[in-house]
Amino acid sequence: MTTRPQLQQALDELLQPERFRDYGPNGLQVEGRPAIHRIVSGVTASLALIEAAVAERADAVLVHHGLFWRGQDGRVTGWMKRRLALLLAHDINLFAYHLPLDAHPELGNNACLARVLGLAVTGRFGDQDLACLGEPAGGAAFADAAALARHAEAALGRPVICVPGAGGPIRRVAWCTGGAQSYFEAAIAAGVDAFLTGEISEPQAHYARESGVAFLACGHHATERYGVQAVAAHVAERFGLEHVFVDVDNPA
Structure with missing residues (x-):
């Protein structure tokens, strides 16, 4: 009590x-x-x-x-x-x-999503350092964006919208839970291969195709x-x- x-x-x-x-x-x-x-x-x-x-x-x-x-x-x-x-x-x-619950380094949404998806956090970026940079735990890459999407679907129990970008292995990943699609441009600038968040808006599909960086919308609630x-x-x-x-x- x-x-x-x-x-x-x-x-x-x-x-x-x-x-x-x-x-x-x-x-x-x-x-x-x-x-x-x-x-x-x-x-x-x-x-x-x-x-x-x-x-x-x-x-x-x-x-x-x-x-x-x-x-x-x-x-x-x-x-x-x-x-x-x-x-x-x-x-x-x-x-x-x-936002405080998104950002907590051990118990927050982004930290917990990393554990659910088997990602290791290597850094932070974006407004108020809310978003995470990382890589698959153990150093192994996903074969491509579709493989990462299938992995996320299995872990989260829901369909994932995936715009695959240029294709190829996914080694460097960025993510931010919820409605963080506006962070995609910063993720592209950080040099990642894929960005995961909860939602997608109209511009992100074009950014993914033009930059080559995959965009995955995994569900606002689900993430x-x-x-x-x-x-x-x-x-x-x-x-x-x-x-x-x-x-x-x-x-x-």
Whole structure:
């Protein structure tokens, strides 16, 4: 068992949100009961996740995508009212960490995705050093982008969109989970053979064909399932809490 302030302090010390320029508030977003015995983690603070937390008798929910974002409509109506009403009715704390959870060198989304895909981190790049550079663990190359895509599909359990670039072996890889397709140009400049992220927009297919660097879109949700459960498991072990990860399916 722990208290809300103790859990918030532990999460803030671990993830260091003050280091990041982010798109919304990191930390405690909705205040619930002061004593915490059981925590539910999930990718997004959706109604389905909150309903699952109620069913699990959770005292706190930890997510990557919280309720509040820069520039959104501030009125509490519709989907926002339903989510907030359920949290408040059951006195459940909501903690959300966005970029800090992507970036943590051991428990973050990018570090966890590297382990899931068998990649070794050799460096970082991009805005706020969020994205990773690396290579296949053990030094072996993938035969080509299609082989890397098949590997990612098997590891993540979902289809991968692959624009193969110039073809040939994949030795140097860059990646950033979620909606990081805008990092592709920086990855190309870093001299990699392939870049993996969650989503693809219209320009990236052209950049891949013209630069020769493969682009793989592996799913926003699929690439960001791992960090939040790793962080939640870490603090649960520290404080002796019960922890349940709830994976609300999302095709994005």
